[in-house]
Amino acid sequence: MSDSKVFIQDCNDYNSEIIYKKLCRIFEQMRFKVPKGSTVLLKPNILSAVEPSKSITTHPEMVRAVVKYFKKQKCKITISDSSSDTGNSPTNRAFIKTGMKKIAKQEKVDLVSFEATKQKKVKTKGKVLKNIMKSELLLKSDMIINLPKMKTHSLTGLTGSIKNMYGTLSGSQKQKFHYDYQPIERFSELIIDIYEANKPTLNIMDAIVCLEGNGPGTGGHPKKVGKIIVSENGYALDYIQQKIMGFKSNTSVIEQAVKRGYLNKEEVEVIGEYSNLNFKKPVTSSNAIKDLLPSFIVGYAFKQLQRKPVFNNKCTKCAECIKICPVDALKMGNTQPKLNKNRCISCHCCHEVCRYTAVLLKPNLMGKIINKIAELANLT
């Protein structure tokens, strides 16, 4: 396990000069050193083609500050990600809208989508993932710097350092894995395996303005936190993120990380200040409900709690959700997509990809009753 120290600095503005100074302060505290001339890959969260003000993607001024630091060390820098959007050149569209293209041009660094690079099949030492198609950028870089955004997530509770590396998958792998790796506990194991297969040297989280509620896309709302959070250990960082967000029980990824020995909560040491900011949680239910129920009923209860998409009149019929659905559970109707409930695996990819807040996630009646009980028991 890498060092479990988590470094936090206050930062209230997306001003790259200020962010740069705060980062230098943290790197001094960490005694972080970069060999001159290293090849460095920066992996921000570029989920989809949305403006930085939506707080869905890593802010371009945060990326600019990191670029500036590595440029001073004479590094060869590439920024890369693979967005969840579909259609022609989806990541390139997202690079433009999120401001990433502009800063790459101004700072004269390479910007390339993972799907535009050569892919190689690589064996992994994962628990559930035995091999993976990996971009040559990930294979050739001396350092991978993970730049997650602090956000809630309707499927995994939160997305931070560990989940951000899922974005290194390109092509249809992302959707296929949602189908192949069910239920959520197995999907969490997969996310950990992907993080381990592409282990970043450093995780630098944009927690200045975050996302609460029904993230990770347009269903969420910006929430000011005013922090930059850095750690070599993504599990330790996400554990502190979980505390800042005010989760009352561990998310599935944190739970699996503890079981696998990647996270020892007692060893996490925080250098800096933080508090519980009690984020609005995704409408999906808390893990803690499991502890209330006898084991024979847990499977049934969780099936009832799985939320299915419902479409509202904000739908523009862009069909992105239909293209991304891994099980063909959607087809276009007269005014919005129609759902085949029997096919739907509740992966929430349609909710994540919709840029028009047109996909809501609703439980069935039994799910509503179980949620109410959890709410009354103060578990959510």
Ligand code: SF4
């Ligand atoms: S629900 Fe959203 S993603 Fe799906 S067709 Fe409508 S606008 Fe497009």
Ligand code: SF4
């Ligand atoms: S309809 Fe939406 S939630 Fe259901 S399987 Fe398809 S993408 Fe996933």
